[in-house]
Amino acid sequence: MKRKSPAIDLPPGKLLLxxxxxxxxxxxxxxxxxxxxxxxLISISAWKLLISFARLRAPGRxxxxxxxxxxxxxxxxxxxTLLGRDAGVALLVIMTGLKLLELDTRRDVVVLIYLGIxxxxxxxxxxQSILMAAWMLVSVWLLMASMIALNHARKAVTLRAYARQxxxxxxxxxxxxxxxxxxxxxxxxxxxxLPRDAHGGISGLGDSxxxxxxxxxxxxxxVAFRVTFDGPPPxxxxxxxxxxxxxxxxxxxxxxxxxxxxxxxxSDYLSREVRYSMILEPHNRxxxxxxxxxxxxxxxxxINFHHQLLAIRTIRKRQRYHLRSWLRYRIxxxxxxxxxxYFLRVPAYRNPRSVALALDMRRRHADDSALIRAWLDFFxxxxxxxxxxxxxxxxxxxxxxxxxxxxxxxxxxASAFAFVMRVSGIPSRIVTGxxxxxxxxxxxYMIVRQSxxxxxxxxxxxGRGWVRVDPTSAVAPQRIESGLExxxxxxxxxxxxxxxxxHWLRNLGxxxxxxxxxxxxxxxxxxxxxQEDLLARLxxxxxxxxxxxxxxxxxxxxxxxxxxxxxxxxxxxxxxxPAKKLYLACCRKLARKGIERRPAEGPLALCERVCHxxxxxxxxxxxxxNHYVRLRYGKGGQDEIRKMKRLLQQL
Amino acid sequence: xxxxxxxxxxxxxxxxxxxxHQLPEQGEITLHRRRVYILPTRYGLTFSLLLLLMxxxxxxxxxxxxxxxxxxxxxxxxxxxxxxxxxxxxLGLRVAQPEPVFATSRAYIDIHLRGNGRYRFAIQLxxxxxxxxxxDVGKDTxxxxxxxxxxxRGLHRLPRIKCFTEYPYGLFHAWSWITPAExxxxxxxxxxxxxxxxxxxxxxxxxxxxxxxxRDDFHGLRDYRHGDPRSHIAWKREAxxxxxxxxxxxxxxxxxxxxxxxxxxxxxxxxxxxRLARWILDAANEGLAYGLVMPGKTIDPATGxxxxxxxxxxxxxxxxxxxx
Numbered sequence: 001m002k003r004k005s006p007a008i009d010l011p012p013g014k015l016l017l018x019x020x021x022x023x024x025x026x027x028x029x030x031x032x033x034x035x036x037x038x039x040x041l042i043s044i045s046a047w048k049l050l051i052s053f054a055r056l057r058a059p060g061r062x063x064x065x066x067x068x069x070x071x072x073x074x075x076x077x078x079x080x081t082l083l084g085r086d087a088g089v090a091l092l093v094i095m096t097g098l099k100l101l102e103l104d105t106r107r108d109v110v111v112l113i114y115l116g117i118x119x120x121x122x123x124x125x126x127x128q129s130i131l132m133a134a135w136m137l138v139s140v141w142l143l144m145a146s147m148i149a150l151n152h153a154r155k156a157v158t159l160r161a162y163a164r165q166x167x168x169x170x171x172x173x174x175x176x177x178x179x180x181x182x183x184x185x186x187x188x189x190x191x192x193x194l195p196r197d198a199h200g201g202i203s204g205l206g207d208s209x210x211x212x213x214x215x216x217x218x219x220x221x222x223v224a225f226r227v228t229f230d231g232p233p234p235x236x237x238x239x240x241x242x243x244x245x246x247x248x249x250x251x252x253x254x255x256x257x258x259x260x261x262x263x264x265x266x267s268d269y270l271s272r273e274v275r276y277s278m279i280l281e282p283h284n285r286x287x288x289x290x291x292x293x294x295x296x297x298x299x300x301x302x303i304n305f306h307h308q309l310l311a312i313r314t315i316r317k318r319q320r321y322h323l324r325s326w327l328r329y330r331i332x333x334x335x336x337x338x339x340x341x342y343f344l345r346v347p348a349y350r351n352p353r354s355v356a357l358a359l360d361m362r363r364r365h366a367d368d369s370a371l372i373r374a375w376l377d378f379f380x381x382x383x384x385x386x387x388x389x390x391x392x393x394x395x396x397x398x399x400x401x402x403x404x405x406x407x408x409x410x411x412x413x414a415s416a417f418a419f420v421m422r423v424s425g426i427p428s429r430i431v432t433g434x435x436x437x438x439x440x441x442x443x444x445y446m447i448v449r450q451s452x453x454x455x456x457x458x459x460x461x462x463g464r465g466w467v468r469v470d471p472t473s474a475v476a477p478q479r480i481e482s483g484l485e486x487x488x489x490x491x492x493x494x495x496x497x498x499x500x501x502x503h504w505l506r507n508l509g510x511x512x513x514x515x516x517x518x519x520x521x522x523x524x525x526x527x528x529x530x531q532e533d534l535l536a537r538l539x540x541x542x543x544x545x546x547x548x549x550x551x552x553x554x555x556x557x558x559x560x561x562x563x564x565x566x567x568x569x570x571x572x573x574x575x576x577x578p579a580k581k582l583y584l585a586c587c588r589k590l591a592r593k594g595i596e597r598r599p600a601e602g603p604l605a606l607c608e609r610v611c612h613x614x615x616x617x618x619x620x621x622x623x624x625x626n627h628y629v630r631l632r633y634g635k636g637g638q639d640e641i642r643k644m645k646r647l648l649q650q651l
Numbered sequence: 652x653x654x655x656x657x658x659x660x661x662x663x664x665x666x667x668x669x670x671x672h673q674l675p676e677q678g679e680i681t682l683h684r685r686r687v688y689i690l691p692t693r694y695g696l697t698f699s700l701l702l703l704l705m706x707x708x709x710x711x712x713x714x715x716x717x718x719x720x721x722x723x724x725x726x727x728x729x730x731x732x733x734x735x736x737x738x739x740x741x742l743g744l745r746v747a748q749p750e751p752v753f754a755t756s757r758a759y760i761d762i763h764l765r766g767n768g769r770y771r772f773a774i775q776l777x778x779x780x781x782x783x784x785x786x787d788v789g790k791d792t793x794x795x796x797x798x799x800x801x802x803x804r805g806l807h808r809l810p811r812i813k814c815f816t817e818y819p820y821g822l823f824h825a826w827s828w829i830t831p832a833e834x835x836x837x838x839x840x841x842x843x844x845x846x847x848x849x850x851x852x853x854x855x856x857x858x859x860x861x862x863x864x865x866r867d868d869f870h871g872l873r874d875y876r877h878g879d880p881r882s883h884i885a886w887k888r889e890a891x892x893x894x895x896x897x898x899x900x901x902x903x904x905x906x907x908x909x910x911x912x913x914x915x916x917x918x919x920x921x922x923x924x925x926r927l928a929r930w931i932l933d934a935a936n937e938g939l940a941y942g943l944v945m946p947g948k949t950i951d952p953a954t955g956x957x958x959x960x961x962x963x964x965x966x967x968x969x970x971x972x973x974x975x
Contacts, residue, residue, distance in 0.1 A: 114698065117701065117724060118701065120720055121708055121709065124720070128715065128716045133716055133719075140723065144727065147820050148818070148819045152819075154787055169730060169731070169734065169819070173723055176722070176730070177726050181718060181719050187710050188713065523716070523719070524715050526715055527713070563733060564733055567737045568737065
């Protein structure tokens with residue numbers, strides 16, 4: 001038998017609090033749910049207010065069912081499914097909104113609040129930023145306050161009292177939360193397959209490169225990864241973060257061949273290693289952008305044929321890697337002829353003018369190094385433009401680029417250069433990744449953003465192996481030395497979310513980023529591995545789960561004990577009344593002057609006696625006592641208390 | 652006789668908790684640690700399921716903020732157990748001696764609550780027979796009035812009173828049972844259709860029925876009620892107007908009236924008591940001096956409120972001295 005929940009009629013104040021809590025929780029979802037869902041929620045809230053304040057008739061069951069049916073259809077049309085993360089969240093928001101219309105019993109309100117609490121968690125599937133966490137803390141506060149309001153039938157107490165209490169409860173809960181967060185045994189998910197859209201909306205460099213890909217990416221200011229160097233960071237011109245290597249060319253698009261899946265070739269390292277740790281933002285691929293040239297692969301990663309570092313699993317959450325790289329290196333000095341020919345392949349009958357020019361240049365420069373220099377001079381001297389918006393290129397993109405438009409971003413230069421190298425008989429491939437990075441002096445780490453995305457070329461020279469050549473450096477040397485902003489005219493930067501021009505705004509931005517970095521490092525990147533390290537440092541053997549649980553229980557219980565003692569500490573409430581406090585202070589003052597209050601003496605009698613004994617005290621004491629009597633037995637406000645304080649000082 | 656209000660326990664836990672406080676207590680009761688019980692409510696259990704769901708979601712998506720907020724809610728929930736307990740712990744209650752009432756009416760129990768140095772929100776009191784009442788207890792004492800049906804006459808124990816709270820989050824239910832030592836006196840319900848009290852004076856009181864003696868002054872007329880003696884009916888008026896009225900006679904001032912158990916010979920005991928109660932009330936209403944003669948108990952004629960209550964109490968306790 002289900003017990004009937006008692007009917008409830010929320011007074012306006014409590015209803016407003018509840019509405020505010022629900023809207024606060026759903027607000028961040030507005031960014032990605034269909035607009036009509038947001039509008040539906042807002043109009044239902046307004047409707048509920050009208051029902052409550054203007055005593056409008058509440059909608060009947062039939063109408064509510066109709067709205068549910070329409071919403072289901074709407075969600076299905078929007079997402080083509082009712083399952084998965086996005087559609088699920090949209091449905092949850094709609095259900096929450098509709099629940100607002102049937103707040104008839106106590107149980108309805110409780111269900112609504114529980115829905116709100118669950119919505120808090122769903123928000124973190126989309127963003128785990130500091131701002132989101134702060135906003136959700138506010139939402140928790142509002143939800144807890146409305147929960148208190150629900151459990152208090154009296155209408156007279158102000159909402160402030162509920163807000164104060166729930167805030168106090170949250171503050172008390174904070175140490176527990178911290179302990180649980182650190183010590184609760186972490187299980188690496190997922191426990192079951194996540195819906196396909198679980199990681200939607202995150203992107204970065206792809207596995208192929210067509211003209212326009214990288215320049216599009218460069219318009220985004222999003223952080224790709226952050227790096228902390230052990231020791232001084234290498235100079236900017238050496239910061240090539242190696243991403244996907246592309247070795248197949250179809251005339252306009254470069255892509256990865258099967259070689260990317262094969263193992264590593266030989267490498268010699270010629271300089272001292274650079275050690276650094278990298279926190280990589282999720283990008284739905286498994287690229288790890290190590291500095292050219294990565295050394296041994298750390299746990300969870302491998303190195304492929306192209307010396308690209310790859311994570312074993314797709315990077316769907318922020319990851320931290322401890323990496324080693326060598327800035328001077330020699331890779332694959334010996335190459336099989338077959339392989340060499342593979343790196344010379346170009347599509348036939350495409351870009352004929354470029355082919356002709358390349359063959360002509362080859363005839364004039366027999367030496368490979370001289371030929372490369374000549375081509376770099378070609379880019380430097382023939383009035384080429386480095387620009388973010390080169391326009392669209394057609395079928396023979398390289399011909400068009402070299403002979404007609406001469407406007408391009410790094411991918412155009414790299415693509416053209418690698419092409420002419422192959423035509424000239426020098427094996428070449430494109431390397432995509434990032435170049436440069438901004439040093440954050442506040443947090444002493446380097447930020448690499450999507451706008452640092454770059455493409456360059458590697459050519460294979462007999463005896464030297466693969467050598468990096470960056471044709472962009474010939475056209476726009478500033479790009480390599482000091483980043484994109486220096487290389488582009490201000491006009492082109494206007495559209496980008498400008499990394500501020502003014503000095504202090506920029507510093508503020510860096511400060512914010514270093515806070516974010518700490519957040520990422522300490523809160524978001526905390527996982528079973530970090531937990532183990534931390535526990536090992538505390539001397540707890542994390543391998544033994546029983547021990548961990550024992551510690552967790554012990555700490556939580558002792559914290560509970562402390563709070564129990566604090567809560568039940570006897571508090572002396574006497575003298576809480578400010579008027580009485582002042583009166584007692586006055587009595588003490590009189591006692592020092594030699595007039596003790598007798599046990600059964602009331603204030604008026606005392607006053608009379610003092611007037612008799614010490615007439616000089618009379619006037620101010622009488623006024624004081626009058627105020628006191630009025631406050632205690634009649635009406636009086638803060639004003640009276642202030643006057644009493646003044647009179648007490650005069651005594 | 653059974654209790655007026657049997658304290659029907661709600662669950663096994665409450666039954667266990669009740670057992671320890673069977674002995675009635677007098678005066679102010681302070682709800683100390685050992686008599687306050689606490690268990691999660693239905694909503695509390697549902698909430699823990701919700702928390703579990705949130706935890707599984709966080710594990711599945713490897714979502715650290717999900718973990719953090721799940722733990723935050725979990726911590727608040729755990730702490731709310733302390734908050735709820737603290738809200739009721741140390742509360743002072745005093746059950747006032749209830750006023751006697753007539754059977755079939757409602758009895759009122761006044762309970763004075765004292766915060767003992769702490770503001771207490773949403774303290775609720777209930778017995779199984781009364782609805783629950785909620786109040787905040789601040790610095791001053793606060794009075795809550797519970798009402799319960801008084802069904803049978805006699806001196807009854809008060810029902811166990813449950814004092815509980817679910818503040819602040821409704822996730823935990825903290826309660827304590829109070830068994831007041833105060834007794835509730837329930838008089839027999841006065842009979843509604845009792846014949847008027849006809850016999851007065853010691854002489855006639857013995858001969859039940861009596862007659863409208865010439866010594867009595869005619870007092871007035873009133874409508875016939877079922878059971879009025881035929882000899883009192885004003886037949887002449889009936890013949891003239893067709894309505895049935897009876898003549899009333901007032902006794903002389905100072906002369907006392909004896910209401911005697913034997914005047915109601917032949918009726919069941921409870922009906923007899925009801926009729927006597929009616930007569931006592933009628934007599935008191937009319938300001939007569941009256942006495943009561945019951946088997947084994949005689950109350951001399953007198954007037955006044957206290958006398959009336961003494962007489963009614965004698966009826967209430969007739970043959971029914973509550974077990975000590």
